[in-house]
Amino acid sequence: MKLYQFDPAPASRRVDIFLKEADVSIATEQLNVRDGDQFKEPFNSLNPFHCVPFLELSDGTVISETLAICRYLEESNQGKINLFGSTPKDRASIEMWNRRLEIDGYIPLMAGMRNKFERFDGKVLAGTRNDLKRSDIIVKRGEDSARILFERLDKYLDKYLFVAGKEFSVADITLFSTLELANNIGLNLDEYVNILDLKTRLSERDAFKK
Incomplete structure (x- = not known):
């Protein structure tokens, strides 16, 4: 493998x-x-x-x-890892948040980044080489979508330590990567206090350190 x-x-x-x-x-x-x-x-x-x-x-x-x-x-590791959840309820909650984070945050911001910077000329779509032009509209739409997501998530995090509840999960990894994309594209996150608090706590975990 x-x-x-x-x-x-x-x-x-x-x-x-x-x-x-x-x-x-x-x-x-x-x-x-x-x-x-x-x-x-x-x-x-x-x-x-x-x-x-x-x-x-x-x-x-x-x-x-x-x-x-x-x-x-x-x-394939026979239950030794549980970052996707260990109960039906946990798995469903983690899956829900993963999808929301990807659909409303990660994917739009990734598209925004590839459309914002000249280094992506000729490859605005991942895995391609073509003459598609970069678009400022896609950049703005990605930023707008992410802001709506972050506003909703920030309120939710008033009550929870992690994205999918009380325990760390793969959804927190998805959020962290989404926030890194937001930073790369220049999105100001200062108003999302709870999200930034979670980002700080995640940054302190060994796995997140570069």
């Missing part, structure tokens, strides 16, 4: 944090996606989506997408 990563990529960082929190060791190979390694063989054939991270199993199966990789690693 081997994990293909590019450490500077936000999605790769999410998996890296998960591995450290779960105390899972796995063979890893770095692909420089900035230089287009993902379009070269054998990586092009392994993962037609041309994104990192992706996990190659011993039988040749390839799993891409951050949460799919993390979920596989959790479930």
